[in-house]
Amino acid sequence: MRHTRFFLFLLLPLFFASCTVKEGSEEKELHKVTKVIDGDTFWIDDKEKVRLIGVDAPESRNTGRKKIGYYGKEAKAFLKSYLMGKRVELKYDVTRTDRYQRTLAYVYLEDGTFLNAELVKLGYAMVYTVPPNVKYADDFLELQREARENGRGLWGKEDLEYQASNP
Numbered sequence: 001m002r003h004t005r006f007f008l009f010l011l012l013p014l015f016f017a018s019c020t021v022k023e024g025s026e027e028k029e030l031h032k033v034t035k036v037i038d039g040d041t042f043w044i045d046d047k048e049k050v051r052l053i054g055v056d057a058p059e060s061r062n063t064g065r066k067k068i069g070y071y072g073k074e075a076k077a078f079l080k081s082y083l084m085g086k087r088v089e090l091k092y093d094v095t096r097t098d099r100y101q102r103t104l105a106y107v108y109l110e111d112g113t114f115l116n117a118e119l120v121k122l123g124y125a126m127v128y129t130v131p132p133n134v135k136y137a138d139d140f141l142e143l144q145r146e147a148r149e150n151g152r153g154l155w156g157k158e159d160l161e162y163q164a165s166n167p
Helices: 001-019 072-084 116-120 137-150 157-163
Strands: 019-022 026-038 039-043 048-052 087-091 103-109
Touching: 026 072, 048 116, 072 116, 103 116, 116 137
Parallel strands: 048 103
Antiparallel strands: 019 026, 026 039, 026 087, 039 048, 087 103
16 A cells, blocks of 8 residues: 555656646646746747747857847846646647657646736846747737837846947
């Protein structure tokens, strides 16, 4: 009996890491976020890299081709605090992967928050559409316009000063 309980104790976290929840008549598959790469890319279930569709967050680290972007570390920190250890639902557009074999998705939190839109709305990411995945492009552009007008995130006063000193 004790071995059975121990075995169940080990299996339960695996079961809940990626499970299906029935909501009304529609089932949605939830995945556990296990690592955040930067402000628009993360890993789920320790096996799949996800790139958010329609948005582009500044780089959060130097790579061979790209340098850290203004507000990149803040965007990564925000995404990490928002997602780590939480479960998300992925929805897709026309193409499901990019040339780097990352899964392209619109991401929803369990509470229904549309993550891609939230990042643009709060100024942690800019609109970046790559046809044919343009389902929410107009919505994202409107959210970006509002973020700019209200000086949120990337569009704050510090951004204007940074751009002026880094032509």
